[in-house]
Each structure stands twice: as structure tokens, then as C-alpha cells.
Amino acid sequence: MDILEIKLDLIQWLASIEDPKLVKKLLAFRKKETGNGHVPELKPMTKEELVARALESEKDIREGNIVPIEELEKEYGIK
Numbered sequence: 765m766d767i768l769e770i771k772l773d774l775i776q777w778l779a780s781i782e783d784p785k786l787v788k789k790l791l792a793f794r795k796k797e798t799g800n801g802h803v804p805e806l807k808p809m810t811k812e813e814l815v816a817r818a819l820e821s822e823k824d825i826r827e828g829n830i831v832p833i834e835e836l837e838k839e840y841g842i843k
Contacts, residue, residue: 765773781787809817824830836842 778790781790
């Protein structure tokens with residue numbers, strides 16, 4: 765069973781749940797796992813890392829290594 769099949773199976777199972785207590789437990793689990801948008805894999809940058817990243821970004825812009833905002837919006841289904 766690939767990940768898509770597993771997700772579809774979970775969606776079907778979730779749609780069939782009629783026990784409000786179980787739904788609330790699942791919602792609490794989801795909130796606990798997703799938190800407030802914090803991504804645990806990310807770590808704070810030092811000032812030096814931030815400056816280096818900004819300088820690299822400015823260099824990319826000067827060299828034309830950019831992606832137009834419209835392209836990103838289209839890719840992510842925004843607007």
C-alpha cells in the first residue's frame with residue numbers, strides 16, 4: 765500500500781467516524797502534532813548565517829536567478 769492509498773484509507777475511515785469523543789481526540793492529536801505552524805526541523809540562524817543568506821540572495825537577484833511571483837502563485841495554487 766503506497767502513501768496515497770494509506771491517506772485515502774484514512775480519509776474514508778475519518779469520514780465514517782460518528783463518535784464525537786474520538787473525533788475530538790483526533791483533533792487534539794492533530795493540533796499537538798502540527799502545533800502553531802512551528803516546524804521542528806528548523807533552527808534559529810545566527811546573525812552571521814542570516815547576513816550570509818541575505819548576501820547570497822542579493823547575488824542571485826543580480827545574476828537573474830529568480831522565479832517570478834506569478835510562477836510561484838501558479839505552482840502553489842494561490843490567486
